[in-house]
Amino acid sequence: MNARILDTTLRDGEQTPGVSLTPDEKLRMALKLDELGVDVIEAGSAITSIGEREGIKKITSEGLSTEICSFARAVKVDVDAALECDVDSVHLVIPTSDLHIKYKLKKTRETVKDLAIESTQYAVDHGLLVELSAEDSTRSDIDYLTQVFKEGIDAGAKRICACDTVGMLTPEKAYEFYGHLSKLDAPLSVHCHNDFGLAVANSLSGLRAGASQAHVTVNGIGERAGNASLEELVVSLYSLYGVKTNIKIGMLYEISKMASRLTNVPLQPNKAIVGENAFAHESGIHADGVIKKAETYEPITPELVGHKRRFVMGKHIGSGLLKKRLEEMGLRVDDEKLNQIFTRVKALGDKGKCVTDVDLQAIAEDVLGIVAEKVVELEELTIVSGNKITPTASVRLNINNNEVLEAGIGIGPVDAAIVAVKKSIADFADIELEQYHVDAITGGTDALIDVIVKLKHEDQIVTARSTQPDIINASVEAYLSGINKILSDKKDIKKIKEGDL
Incomplete structure (x- = not known):
């Protein structure tokens, strides 16, 4: 058995509160998803905005091997917007629960079913592959839901999808629910949300019950508690069920980090498969x-x-x-x-x-009993900063008995001090500040400040730390500590010791 993967990071995932991707960022993510091997990329909802259509068009113009899909409501204007973007398919969504029909759409069941059929026919007549999707399907009357899907298939829908829109399924109910729908005459997709933390488990149950495709997002991002996580689902299928997908599993950590950077949604350390503490x-x-x-x-x-x-x-x-x-x-x-x-x-x-x-x-x-040799020592640090004054720092360093004076400006006093130190050592070492982290260990205005820095020189990365009441002194001491660690490890340290600056 093989399972297909529809990735909706660029549509459902982008509906994460606070997330908004530019067209270029969407393209970067789509290129990586194509390389990863997903079967379908839901690139967005074309009707949303001009920028959204620009992003989808950038993706479709790349000629990717992956099927490119647009979300669409069951109205012609949405289908027309998708056609404008030259997508391969539409994820055509219609609410089917009485809750949505009565209170959101304010229509009747029959009217909603007619909209689904008409929109499906319209999209098919215009050359689009249709995946007909029922919103809030898991709270829908099963006979009505089945009828909508049957008539949608008759109208030309090539795939059907049942959405657990508010994550109400359990694995047991998911198996029964998707098992019933899998008997219809079209491939079935599972689309599960994570409101109770069961999205992946429910998706696995749906696939076991006969569904052939799962809708997922990278890192499980999405509205509220998110969607089924691509990496968790794919690795569970591979490792626990022996089910194959077209996903290049070795790329999962890479694409997880990329999605986190582009969306600015940090990854929890204990996130399964891709979290920093996972191994x-x-x-x-x-x-x-x-x-x-x-x-x-x-x-x-x-x-x-x-x-x-x-x-x-x-x-x-x-x-x-x-x-x-x-x-x-x-x-x-x-x-x-x-x-x-x-x-x-x-x-x-x-x-x-x-x-x-x-x-x-x-x-x-x-x-x-080993005393670490200090190649660089701080002799003096002066900071000038205030309202309408550009923060400036001057440092006097002792570099192997050679006095070096330097000054720097920055966006703040800490930045100015680090700039001054970096300029002081620039002639013999290009050391980059990769990370800077500060915590107040104790309370009050005299709190102890704990500064941790990560420095990089060529292929070497070191971490250094300093704890002091003054954030500027702590930052400079941590920075110098890391510099000394790097320089003491270098084979060309003799040049520095001989004063060849």
């Missing part, structure tokens, strides 16, 4: 098991979906993982030193701290 381990028992054989605590490998495994240092860490991490950092320790490092990492974890690689390096070097 992260801290517990000593779990980490030890994964190191020995990944299957002990991972149902699938991270590589399957293009993800990476990572181990987190914290109070749950085991000594085996700690020793392995130290060895990866080039540090060899005996049992006594390992136990000392282990105790200090646990103590930090008990205080609620996440132990970064930089923290671990510092702890290990302290325990081993």
